[in-house]
Amino acid sequence: MLGYTVIVNKLRSYVYGEWVQGDDRFAELKNPTTETTIAQASTAGIDMDRALRHSREVGGPALRALTFAERGALLAAMSRTIHGAREELIELAIENGGNTRGDAKFDLDGATGTLMAYADLGAELGDRRTLVDGDPVDLGGGSRLGGYHIRIPRPGVAVHIGAFNFPAWGWAEKAACALLAGMPVLTKPATATSLVAARTVELVVEAKILPQGALSALVGSAGDVLQQLSFHDVVAFTGGSATARTIRGTERLLDAGVRVNVEADSLNAAVLAPDADDATVDVFLRHVHRDITQKAGQKCTAIRRILVPEAAYDRVAEALSERLGDTVIGDPKLADVRMGPLATARQRDDFNAGVAKLREQTDIIYGDPATVTPTGVDDGRGYFVPALLLGAKSALDASVVHELEVFGPCATLLAYDGSADQASTIVRAGQGGLVTSVYSDDRKFSAAMIDGIAAWHGRIFLCDKKIAEKVPGPGTVLPSLLHGGPGRAGNGEELGGVRGLELYQHRTALQGNAPLLARYVGG
Numbered sequence: 001m002l003g004y005t006v007i008v009n010k011l012r013s014y015v016y017g018e019w020v021q022g023d024d025r026f027a028e029l030k031n032p033t034t035e036t037t038i039a040q041a042s043t044a045g046i047d048m049d050r051a052l053r054h055s056r057e058v059g060g061p062a063l064r065a066l067t068f069a070e071r072g073a074l075l076a077a078m079s080r081t082i083h084g085a086r087e088e089l090i091e092l093a094i095e096n097g098g099n100t101r102g103d104a105k106f107d108l109d110g111a112t113g114t115l116m117a118y119a120d121l122g123a124e125l126g127d128r129r130t131l132v133d134g135d136p137v138d139l140g141g142g143s144r145l146g147g148y149h150i151r152i153p154r155p156g157v158a159v160h161i162g163a164f165n166f167p168a169w170g171w172a173e174k175a176a177c178a179l180l181a182g183m184p185v186l187t188k189p190a191t192a193t194s195l196v197a198a199r200t201v202e203l204v205v206e207a208k209i210l211p212q213g214a215l216s217a218l219v220g221s222a223g224d225v226l227q228q229l230s231f232h233d234v235v236a237f238t239g240g241s242a243t244a245r246t247i248r249g250t251e252r253l254l255d256a257g258v259r260v261n262v263e264a265d266s267l268n269a270a271v272l273a274p275d276a277d278d279a280t281v282d283v284f285l286r287h288v289h290r291d292i293t294q295k296a297g298q299k300c301t302a303i304r305r306i307l308v309p310e311a312a313y314d315r316v317a318e319a320l321s322e323r324l325g326d327t328v329i330g331d332p333k334l335a336d337v338r339m340g341p342l343a344t345a346r347q348r349d350d351f352n353a354g355v356a357k358l359r360e361q362t363d364i365i366y367g368d369p370a371t372v373t374p375t376g377v378d379d380g381r382g383y384f385v386p387a388l389l390l391g392a393k394s395a396l397d398a399s400v401v402h403e404l405e406v407f408g409p410c411a412t413l414l415a416y417d418g419s420a421d422q423a424s425t426i427v428r429a430g431q432g433g434l435v436t437s438v439y440s441d442d443r444k445f446s447a448a449m450i451d452g453i454a455a456w457h458g459r460i461f462l463c464d465k466k467i468a469e470k471v472p473g474p475g476t477v478l479p480s481l482l483h484g485g486p487g488r489a490g491n492g493e494e495l496g497g498v499r500g501l502e503l504y505q506h507r508t509a510l511q512g513n514a515p516l517l518a519r520y521v522g523g
Contacts, residue, residue: 011041011198011219014205015051015186017058017212022046022220027191032098032341032383033331039096041191041198043220049228051186051216055157056232059184059213064153066211067129071180072122077209079115082108082168082200089168089196096195097167098340098383100332103295110477111172111200114495117479118176121497129153129182131498132521133507136514146514148521151505153182154259156232158504159225161247163238164190164343165298167197173479173495174236179214181504183234186225188218190239192344227252234504236261236494238300244490261503262490263483265405267430268474269305271449272312273440274418283468284439285316288411289323291475292387293339297409298347301435301475304411305401307426309418310393317391317413321366324387330375337375341383342408348383354406355388361398362390362412389413395426402429420445424452432487437461437474458485458493 010026012019022042029039063071082089086108093104125131133149140146158178162170171187178185189197201217204210218225229235229252237247241264247253248260270291272284291303308316332340342348355369367388374384387409392398395414416422427436436457438449441464450460459481461474477483482496494500510517 009039011039011194013043013046013219014201014215014217015046016054020046025221027220029096029192029195030344031095032343033377033381035381035383039195041194041220043218043223046218046223048223048225052157052225052228055184055186055213055216056155057213059211059215060153060155060157062211063179063182063184063214064129064155066182067127068122068125068180069127071182072119072125074209075115075122075176075179076119077207078204079112079119081203081207081209082115082172083112085199085203089199092195092199093167094332097193097343098296098332100337100340102338103332103340106294107166107168107196110166110169114169114173114479115176118180118500122180125498128522130521131501131505136518139511144514145511146517147509147511148517149507149509150521151502151507154232154234154504154506156183156230156234158183158185158234158236159229160185160187161222161235161237161239162187162189162197163300164193165295165300167193167195168200170238171197172200173477175215176479177494177500178234178504179210181501183504184214184216186216186218188222188225191220194219226250229253229256229258231257234259234261236503238263241265241488241490259503261492261494263300263434263492263494264488264490266300266434266485266489267304267402267405268301268433269307269427269430269436270303270474271307271423271427271436271438272309272316273438273442273445274309274311275442275445276439277441277465279465279468280439280441280463283463283471285319285323287437287473287475288320290473292324292389292409292411293327294475296339296342296385298343298407299475301477303437303474304405305427305430306411306413307395307416307423308413310415311418313393313413313415317365317389320389320413324366324389327387328375329372329384329387331377334376339387339409341374342385343383345383347407348385351385351406351408351410354404355410357400357404358390358406358410358412361400362392365389365391365413385409396429402431420448420452424449427453428456430456430488432485432489432491433457434483434485434489435459435461435474437463439463441465456486458482458489
């Protein structure tokens with residue numbers, strides 16, 4: 001049986017340590033396969049100032065009293081609890097997100113895996129509450145005068161505003177870092193696909209894992225929550241660059257100096273080197289195909305630009321077209337379906353408008369933008385779009401490809417002259433990204449690509465024949481490595497092991513009697 005979120009039909013928020021239902025202005029949540037309304041959500045009537053004060057005054061002190069190991073144990077319990085309801089949550093993801101079972105597992109396992117990774121980090125950090133940042137500093141030329149930099153939890157609230165595409169992984173990865181750092185969380189998932197997020201929060205609350213006030217959730221509009229924040233608080237946002245600009249420009253956040261972290265748009269690239277071995281080419285094709293179709297292309301890390309040597313352009317176009325042609329689109333409940341609908345009607349409309357702009361400077365290699373016939377779906381129903389492969393042999397002349405991210409199952413094949421220098425120039429035209437992947441068996445080519453694009457990316461994925469069968473691919477965000485990127489990608493950073501805690505911690509310099517300071521910091 002599905003959770004209360006479907007049965008009751010009106011989703012509730014968890015604030016002030018209680019479940020609260022909005023009293024007006026309900027937004028509708030749709031099944032993107034059938035377009036039927038399956039739930040409603042509203043935060044109207046919720047006192048945002050009270051919600052934040054509860055987190056600061058109750059949740060914050062309770063978390064800060066715990067050691068890293070104790071906080072890590074809480075994350076482990078959260079992971080186990082969510083994983084225990086995996087089948088129920090998969091059904092919700094199919095119902096509300098248009099996910100196939102594979103898509104839903106990718107989201108849920110990412111959530112529980114990240115929580116467990118930070119649980120392990122908590123155990124590693126052990127029975128302390130303060131982190132030392134760097135080595136001790138000798139301030140007195142051998143005297144007792146010394147200094148340390150320490151990191152302590154910020155005594156505010158971590159406000160997390162999530163995107164629609166990963167309702168479980170999105171909030172869990174942010175919460176894992178904040179809670180382990182010692183900061184309470186108020187999470188606000190995207191309303192349109194919030195069934196999974198609401199249910200996972202409910203599971204954690206029902207299990208009574210966390211201290212009161214450590215986790216709150218707004219299911220519906222964020223209301224005026226940003227207007228209630230202070231300099232100790234943090235905002236972490238994942239979503240479109242237009243919304244990111246609005247958040248960053250909020251007068252209250254600017255006046256109070258609130259720390260804001262953004263993960264926004266990204267025109268991720270995959271580069272195939274001229275020397276690539278057959279095994280390397282095969283994994284390149286598999287990764288590109290998967291990124292076009294997984295989650296119907298609705299991933300911030302999905303490959304949008306495919307760079308191949310001029311001599312390989314037609315061969316790669318044919319191979320990718322064949323793989324896309326074998327991809328069944330339709331009702332995600334069906335076992336043979338590999339790609340479901342987009343999440344919302346707005347996403348479908350934005351996708352179609354974006355494809356029309358891309359087509360002004362590209363050719364269609366595979367797919368018909370005007371035609372999609374989903375399996376097992378009534379004619380005309382659902383937010384379905386076709387999988388598309390576009391192409392441009394003059395890569396830099398197709399400027400729109402490097403300016404516009406179409407968030408869906410569409411990527412553009414681009415030809416380059418086979419040199420790392422030109423490939424880097426084309427990749428850099430995207431003006432900053434989350435990840436670019438390089439498929440090469442030539443160490444010099446790979447090294448040149450790192451030199452050419454590292455400053456434009458949060459992560460570079462390098463693949464050769466020796467690891468081709470062992471890697472998860474560029475689209476998988478790993479908790480031990482940074483997620484984020486400069487420029488267009490939002491200029492933010494998340495995860496990265498212990499680095500992920502920094503957003504939620506304050507750095508202070510201590511100076512004084514060195515032996516006493518060493519005793520305080522555990523040195």
